[in-house]
Amino acid sequence: MVFTVRTHEVVALFLVVRISLLPSALSTAPQVPCFFIFGDSIVDNGNNNRLKTTTKVNYPPYAELLGFKSAIPPFATAKGREIIKGVNYASGSAGIRNETGKQLGQRISMNEQLLHHNVTVSRIARLLGNTPSRKDHLCKCLYYMVVGSNDYINNYFKPEYYSTSKKYSTKEYAAVLTREYSQQLKKLYYLGARKVAVTGLSGIGCTPGELARGTNGSLCVDAINNAVVLFNDKLQALIKSLNNHLPDAQFIYVPSLELSEHIPVPG
Structure with missing residues (x-):
């Protein structure tokens, strides 16, 4: 179920994005000129391959769903003019917090992914020649x-491995995470992003790794899923605030938990 549950995040994302942001969804041409991907193992397509980690993943080229004829390259190997159509920065076991996933080995945190995007933006500026062209693109x-x-x-x-559960209640931790995520999303905006799809968390308390730890008779680990709900609620409020306060921002919240509950899961 780990792949089924988390794959729902990708399915839900493209259903919502194609409806909400891409009016030419039936076109055979790319519906956006470029596609930049940030995140964890569900979209890592090669960035972890050269790292010392137990989480090396290479997922299919989801960019084809948006009309691109080839995969968006991982930052680790992206070069030349191919970066103009987009870059994938995702890294298996990465998180919003820098320390997240450290017990699994090397990974590229969200803060590091944004630093990599800053490098890409500078390269695009050199390729396109002037600031207005870069911003417009x-x-x-x-x-x-x-x-x-x-x-x-x-x-x-x-x-x-971590002391966060000793420092914070689940409600406090959701607030801490969304505050840090807010700063990261603002950094992305100030690097030129305007159309940003932000996925909520899915029912990660139903994944095999968490089920193996025991559920106290429930179908899933309720403590984890309840914590996810708190985070998703905070995230929705954050997205609304960003759209209200950042000019021309088009952040969209993708409710993967709610949508995944309505997608049949094979037995």
Whole structure:
């Protein structure tokens, strides 16, 4: 179920994005000029391959769903003019918090992914030649954010490695995470992003790794899923605030938990 549950995040994302942001969804041409991907293992397509980590993943080229004829390259190997159509920065076991996933080995946190995007923006500026062209190009791109699951299953609910559950209640931790995520999303905006799809967390308390720890008779680990609901509520409020306060911002919240509850799961 781990792949079924988390794949729902991708399915839900593209259903919502294609409806909400891409009016030419039936066109065979790319519906956005460029596509930048940030997140964790669900969208990592090669960035972890050269790292010392147990989480090396290479997922299919979801960009084809948006009309691109080839995959968006991972930052680790992206070069030349191919970066103009987009870059994938995602890293398995990465989180909003820098320390998240450290017990699994090397990973590229969201803060590091944004530093990598800053490098890409500078390269695009050199390729396109002037600031107006760069800004015009970047504001038309689609940005996809899928992160936060590891901040729970590979941080808060791993007290043998992390102290966050001792420092914060689940309500406090949701607030801490969304404050940090807010700063990251603003950084992305100030680097030129305008159309940003931000996924909420799915029912990660129903994944095999968490079920193996015991559910006290429930179908899933309720403590984890209840914490996810708190985070998603905070995230929705954050998205609304960003749209209200940042000129021309088009942040969209993608409710993967709510949508995944209505997608049949094979037995």
